[in-house]
Amino acid sequence: MSDAVTRAFEAALYTDDDAALDTGAALLAADLASVGEAGRRGTEFVTRAWQRGWQPADVVRMVRRELTEEHAQLAAGLILDETGRYTGGLPARWDDQLAALPARGEPADRFLHATALLELYRLLLRLPAIEPVGPAPGTPAHTAPVSGGHEPRMLTRIRALLAKAEATDFPDEAEALTAKAQELMARHSIDEALLAHREHSAEAPRACRIGVDAPYETAKAILLDAVATANRCRAVWNESFGFSTVVGFAPDLEMAEVLYTSLLVQGTAAMTRAEAAQRSGGRRRTKTFRQSFLMAYAHRVGERLAAASDHVAAEDYSLLPVLAAREVAVTGAVDEMFPSTQRTRVRGVDDAAGWEHGRAAADEATQPLPGVPPTPLRQWGSLSRSDRRSDAGSGA
Known part of the structure; x- marks a missing residue:
């Protein structure tokens, strides 16, 4: 991780302070490459959400409740990027949830985009563990979807x-x-x-x-x-x-x-x-x-x-x-x-x-x-x- 992204995350993600959020966003926005890297690193927070029992629809629903539709679109993009790396298929019901995600969206303004990313990561970082309703993708307990076959x-x-x-x-x-x-x-x-x-x-x-x-x-x-x-x-x-x-x-x-x-x-x-x-x-x-x-x-x-x-x-x-x-x-x-x-x-x-x-x-x-x-x-x-x-x- 670049120094700018590291400093931005350390400044903004572990506090609720708005000034710290602005500082982190400014660090990212100063360099287009840093914004891109910060966006790619967001998949790590999504992976952690799966490990805590969350599923795609749950994450997007929570983002909409706590933030805005713009953040939900950013979350959808991260989810699609993260789940796209599993070659052995996804757990049951995940395909339908992915199909229902909102379209990807990115604001034109670099600073606003960096701010939205950091706000989203703050939320993802603090998602608590919940009761799992199925295996996370990539785990040994993972099985192929049961809903992907012919409907009765x-x-x-x-x-x-x-x-x-x-x-x-x-x-x-x-x-x-x-x-x-x-x-x-x-x-x-x-x-x-x-x-x-x-x-x-x-x-x-x-x-x-x-x-x-x-x-x-x-x-x-x-x-x-x-x-x-x-x-x-x-x-x-x-x-x-x-x-x-x-x-x-x-x-x-x-x-x-x-x-x-x-x-x-x-x-x-x-x-x-x-x-x-x-x-x-x-x-x-x-x-x-x-x-x-x-x-x-x-x-x-x-x-x-x-x-x-x-x-x-x-x-x-x-x-x-x-x-x-x-x-x-x-x-x-x-x-x-x-x-x-x-x-x-x-x-x-x-x-x-x-x-x-x-x-x-x-x-x-x-x-x-x-x-x-x-x-x-x-x-x-x-x-x-x-x-x-x-x-x-x-x-x-």
């Missing part, structure tokens, strides 16, 4: 049904499409569990992280928790880092992520329509309406999904021991990953109109299967939360 026909069909549900403007049609997708998910999960049982498979629960972004992240975390539970998974929310870790068997994880994404799209669209109708009548309390709407939507979705899953499982009671064994395995995996997880009560609904509209939207999005009676509405819920906190930017 059932999952393709489910995706198509949910895409139609998101696109239609007719609530009855969306209701029918989503209900059918729920039924297919439940049956696919049971089929996979039976197959593994008959073949005496040694498959163990896995984990993935799903972003839970502001605004209204509590309601979104509750929605994800409901979807995960209905798909025989468990979700643990880390508010500080903006994600939930979902633990379950591989087919169930994929189903849970697909359904959560679709229901969030459907719920947001329904909330926008309901809010517009409220505002046309002279209403102004937008924030409280949205919060209450999404909380009610999440609670009601959970009830509907649970009813649908129970209905399918009840068709053959001989399945219960197999499914129970899987639930025990998932619970054990969660306890091992999160030994100090806390169950937190969630409140904060104080808008009756928002609650009622959200409940109605959930009924439209996730109507129970034929023969499944509606369940009573829960007014409050709870979430499993990780006790880890972010110290990014704290100088620790």
Whole structure:
């Protein structure tokens, strides 16, 4: 490392002082070659992030939360450079995360570019260790992606049904499409569990992280928790880092992520329509309406999904021991990953109109299967939360 880059890093990366940041940026900006070398050295910080349990989507999400979109673009460039050096393939789910990265970006001004780099490196340097949800690239435990092969026909069909549900403007049609997708998910999960049982498979629960972004992240975390539970998974929310870790068997994880994404799209669209109708009548309390709407939507979705899953499982009671064994395995995996997880009560609904509209939207999005009676509405819920906190930017 050149003397200029060494001095710039020593001056700027281990303090929160703005003057030190300016000093480091000035040292880099004085020489174009130093800026380039500092940019290349950034891949070392990315490698350290992988070793601490982070994945590409996690890093970019954290950069966006703590810094700016410009920094996220710089981080994306570093991630692509770092991951491009692995010739043996990347861990499962990484290809999709890399494909979703923002486009590379570099400001024209050399000093501003150097400043942004150092701000980004400060953040990457202070990322704490988190629970790993898979091996880091290049480690002996690394295996080839499981998601890079042919997608099961059932999952393709489910995706198509949910895409139609998101696109239609007719609530009855969306209701029918989503209900059918729920039924297919439940049956696919049971089929996979039976197959593994008959073949005496040694498959163990896995984990993935799903972003839970502001605004209204509590309601979104509750929605994800409901979807995960209905798909025989468990979700643990880390508010500080903006994600939930979902633990379950591989087919169930994929189903849970697909359904959560679709229901969030459907719920947001329904909330926008309901809010517009409220505002046309002279209403102004937008924030409280949205919060209450999404909380009610999440609670009601959970009830509907649970009813649908129970209905399918009840068709053959001989399945219960197999499914129970899987639930025990998932619970054990969660306890091992999160030994100090806390169950937190969630409140904060104080808008009756928002609650009622959200409940109605959930009924439209996730109507129970034929023969499944509606369940009573829960007014409050709870979430499993990780006790880890972010110290990014704290100088620790």
